[in-house]
Amino acid sequence: MSAGEQRERKPRADVQRNRAALLETAQRHFLQHGVGTSLEAVAKEAGVGPATLYRHFPTREALLAAVLQTRSEELVARQADIDQLGDPAEALEQWLRAMEEYFSAFSGLPDPLMAAARAQEPDNPLTIPCDILISATDQYVRAAQLAGRVRASVRGHDLFLAACSVAWIKGTGTEEESLDRLRTLIASGYRQRDTQA
Amino acid sequence: MSAGEQRERKPRADVQRNRAALLETAQRHFLQHGVGTSLEAVAKEAGVGPATLYRHFPTREALLAAVLQTRSEELVARQADIDQLGDPAEALEQWLRAMEEYFSAFSGLPDPLMAAARAQEPDNPLTIPCDILISATDQYVRAAQLAGRVRASVRGHDLFLAACSVAWIKGTGTEEESLDRLRTLIASGYRQRDTQA
DNA sequence: CATCAAACGGATGCTGCCTCCGTATGTATT
DNA sequence: AATACATACGGAGGCAGCATCCGTTTGATG
Structure with a gap:
C-alpha cells in the first residue's frame, strides 16, 4: 500500500x-x-x-473478437512453424491456408471480418486482428517475391482478400472439391511462372 | 366456351x-x-x-428471384453482344464482368445466390438462374480454351465462384482499387500464358 | 344488381435485440 | 462476526421484424 x-x-x-x-x-x-x-x-x-x-x-463483434482470441494465438503459434520453412513460396502457401482456416472458424465470420478490415473504426474490436493479418501476409508475399516465386504486382492485401473469399465460399457449404479448384486458380494467379523469359 | x-x-x-x-x-x-x-x-x-x-x-428468395427477373433478362441481352466479339478470351472476360455486376445488384445478394447454387432444392426459386449462369460460363470457358487462351484445368463453375466472390467483397464496401487488383489476380489465374512451351 | 370465389389486411403470437433499474453479492472495514 | 459500500447481476419491458390466421372486402360474372 x-x-x-x-x-x-x-x-x-x-x-x-x-x-x-x-x-x-x-x-x-x-x-x-x-x-x-x-x-x-x-x-x-x-x-x-x-x-x-x-x-x-457490448456488441456482437466484441464477443466474437474475445472468442477469436484463442484462435488468434494459435495462428501466431503456427507462424513460428511456418517461419522455420526454408522455402518462402511454401511458407506463403501454408500461411494462406492457416488464415483461411482461421476465417472459417465459424460460418458467417468473413462478413464481420471484412467489415472490420474495410472501415477505420478503431472501436471495432475486429479491426486490429485484421490489420495484423494483412501485414503478416505482406511479409510472406515480399519474401516470396524476393525469391522470384511470386509476381511483383501482388500485394499482401490481395491475398488477404482472396483467402477471405475462399473462407466465405466455404461457409456457404460448397463442396471441398470446388474449393480446391478455386484455391488452385488463385495460386496460379499469384505464382511467378518458372519459364520466365 | x-x-x-x-x-x-x-x-x-x-x-x-x-x-x-x-x-x-x-x-x-x-x-x-x-x-x-x-x-x-x-x-x-x-x-x-x-x-x-x-x-x-412466400419467401424472401421468391421475391428476390422475381425482382431479379428483369436483371436476368438484361444479362441475357448482353450475351448477344458478347457473342458478337471475335475474341473468345475477350468474350469470357466481358461475361465475367457482366455476371459480377449482376451479382452485385444488391448488397448481400451473393449469399442467397450461393445457397441456391449449392443445394439441389428445386423449390428454391434462385436455383434455376444459378444453374443457367454456370453452364453459360462453361460455354465461354470452353470456347476460350479451344483458342488456347485459358488453362485446360479451368471449369466454368470455378469462374462462377470467383465472380461471386468478387461481388461479395464488393458488397462489403471494399474500395474499387482493391477489387481491380483481385480481378487481375484471378485473371492471371485462368489465363493461359502466351509463352507456352 | 346479386352472387360468390378470390384476394385482402389487420391483429396476433413469436423470437431476438438491447436497456433500465431495483436487487443481490462479494469485498473491505471495524 | 457484523456492517457498509461499490460493483455486478438479471428480470422486465420496449421495440422491430417475421409469418400466419381469419373475418371482411373486392371485383368478375350472369
Whole structure:
C-alpha cells in the first residue's frame, strides 16, 4: 500500500466466472449456429441474464473478437512453424491456408471480418486482428517475391482478400472439391511462372 | 366456351396491380438496404398488408428471384453482344464482368445466390438462374480454351465462384482499387500464358 | 344488381435485440 | 462476526421484424 501501489479494490470473483462461462458457451454456439446465433440464447445457457452478457461484451463483434482470441494465438503459434520453412513460396502457401482456416472458424465470420478490415473504426474490436493479418501476409508475399516465386504486382492485401473469399465460399457449404479448384486458380494467379523469359 | 377453352374466371385486376407495386417497391428497398431489408416495410410502402406480400411471394428468395427477373433478362441481352466479339478470351472476360455486376445488384445478394447454387432444392426459386449462369460460363470457358487462351484445368463453375466472390467483397464496401487488383489476380489465374512451351 | 370465389389486411403470437433499474453479492472495514 | 459500500447481476419491458390466421372486402360474372 505504500510503494505506489494504487491499492485498488480486488475485482469480484463472479465477474471472471461469468466471463469465462459466456466465452465458453458463445464459442459452442458460434460453432453450431454461426456468428449470427442468438445472444439471448447464449446468455441463458451460460446461466446469466442478457444484461450481463452485454455488460461484458457490448456488441456482437466484441464477443466474437474475445472468442477469436484463442484462435488468434494459435495462428501466431503456427507462424513460428511456418517461419522455420526454408522455402518462402511454401511458407506463403501454408500461411494462406492457416488464415483461411482461421476465417472459417465459424460460418458467417468473413462478413464481420471484412467489415472490420474495410472501415477505420478503431472501436471495432475486429479491426486490429485484421490489420495484423494483412501485414503478416505482406511479409510472406515480399519474401516470396524476393525469391522470384511470386509476381511483383501482388500485394499482401490481395491475398488477404482472396483467402477471405475462399473462407466465405466455404461457409456457404460448397463442396471441398470446388474449393480446391478455386484455391488452385488463385495460386496460379499469384505464382511467378518458372519459364520466365 | 365450347372449343376446349376451360372458360376460367378472369384473374382479378388488383392482383396484378399489387404484384407490380410490390416488385417496384421491393427493388427500391433491396437497392437501398440490401437483400436483408424489412419485408414488412416493403409491404407497407407498397400499400398492402403483410399477408398480401407473403401470398404473392412466400419467401424472401421468391421475391428476390422475381425482382431479379428483369436483371436476368438484361444479362441475357448482353450475351448477344458478347457473342458478337471475335475474341473468345475477350468474350469470357466481358461475361465475367457482366455476371459480377449482376451479382452485385444488391448488397448481400451473393449469399442467397450461393445457397441456391449449392443445394439441389428445386423449390428454391434462385436455383434455376444459378444453374443457367454456370453452364453459360462453361460455354465461354470452353470456347476460350479451344483458342488456347485459358488453362485446360479451368471449369466454368470455378469462374462462377470467383465472380461471386468478387461481388461479395464488393458488397462489403471494399474500395474499387482493391477489387481491380483481385480481378487481375484471378485473371492471371485462368489465363493461359502466351509463352507456352 | 346479386352472387360468390378470390384476394385482402389487420391483429396476433413469436423470437431476438438491447436497456433500465431495483436487487443481490462479494469485498473491505471495524 | 457484523456492517457498509461499490460493483455486478438479471428480470422486465420496449421495440422491430417475421409469418400466419381469419373475418371482411373486392371485383368478375350472369
